[in-house]
Amino acid sequence: MNSLSGVNSAMNRKVRNGFTQLFHFGYHQAMSCIFPVAIFGTLALSGAVNLPFIHRYDAILLVLLTVQYLMYRSGLETMDEIKVICVFHIIGLLLEIYKVSMGSWAYPEPGFSKIFGVPLYSGFMYASVASFMCQIWRRLSMDMTGWPGLLPAGLLGGAIYLNFFTHHFIPDFRWWLTGLVLIVFWRTWILYRVRNVTYRMPLTLAFVIVGFFIWLAENIATFFNAWKYPDQHQTWQMVGFGKISSWFLLVIISVIIVAQLKHVKAGRADRQSG
Template sequence: MRHRSDKRSIREKSAAELWPPLRRFVETDAAIGQWALKGGPARRFIYEFIRFGIKQAWACLFGGIMVFLVLATRLLYPVHAPLARYDFLFLAALGVQATLILLRFESLAEAGVIFVFHVVGTAMELFKTAQGSWVYPEEAFFRIGGAPLFTGFMYACVGSYMMRAWALFDFRFTNHPPLWQVGALAAAIYVNFFAHHYVADMRILLFAASAAIFWRTTIYYRIHHSWRTMPLLLAAFLASCFIWFAENIATYSHVWLYPDQMAAWKPVGIGKLGSWFLLQIVSYALVALACKPQPPDDAPLEESRARHGDRLASKSRISA
């Protein structure tokens, strides 16, 4: 059933409607969408492809800002500045997070989940740096042991992306495993990140368990007015590739370095994709526990069509 625009909850509005600078463009987008729908398959594909890219960029907003800051400070930040580079990154990340909340880019509920990512990531950083798995070669005031405090925000980037993508694409699922299975798998993966320093590495079994639990799970996501689908395992792998690429930018920027990069930088080994894939499962579990996966239905599609109808009607009234 269609709801009137003034009675929609904040989550039923599009991301563009929630931010005033973008709100003025929603009517133009509705007109372009109508033009695409009246065309052939090629026109609709191009429109959805561009729309998909824009939504992905919007979901990556916090992570993109952090990657930009990491690279920019490597190239431009003064070497002898009174404020250490790592401390600048920490304070900048705090400022960015606060700004996103104040401008309603993120809700307080989303920020709460992202904070959990921060805590989980910082705990791992403290342990891994103590073990010498990687190092942060620069000085910092805001740090605990060998881990500067901005590092937790690098994990928060993953949480921010997942939370925003879930809302932007209206994720739905078929054949989703019970959440207790997802949580148990995530806990086992997280423990293994620590335990493999002392006992046998169980990641092969964890890969197999991930495949067994999720092999039938399909993500339904909405780009425009219809559902598109993708296997969840494929989505996790593609996200892992993206994080691996961002990690290469970060290590090139000397934000952190692996032992084999200390003498001279070289690309992060492709084997790290496996670690990032497993971390994706942990990340997904945290977000799934908060968002509660649901099966596909017509409600998001109807709401999308209703929004676009309202926008086209508004554009017509203004034109008249």
């Protein structure tokens, strides 16, 4: 009887500990999503409310700039993370300008903060991925094993980004690039810590998971008229599942840049301490 009671007690402790770990993991995930949530919240609110004296796109830009400032001033983001976000904003904005010019999607509403038909706030949607990456990396004390190094990772990331531009006039190599991702990162694992327990996950699996959730966010964004695909001008419909592969590849670019910067910073800290 005492033995059975001991087994039940051990199982209860294991279940409680599991829920505690899940709660802490969820908390850090939620805190890392503050900026993406701010973006989609602003899109939803501005789409439901008629804004006087200011265009919707301009208002969204002002709100997001304010959120970024407040996150930095409050210590939720560091200056290094702000720099990474700015890099992603530029990368995303250049891609947006090109895609809009090719008719892939459109921003039909007026605004003073539009460049070549693209509102400046759109770069923040890419920067929000970088914000999440930086935040979760720091909050879960993330690290990687089997990182392939700057040259193969950088060349692959560059090829993926270039393919987003070139597939309009030469064959789309996304599936070949996806195969290269599996080859280059097949030995790479993410290590992350929740309280005092370390877990690990294949990096390619993390790419798929994040890409899927960005695809869900994209459906929300188009529903609130953040932008429109050609088949959504008459009425909203779900973004095709094929877009998951695009986000999968875009996430890889994000991880490559963030991970390489983290490795460089860690190496610099080791040299200074030595």
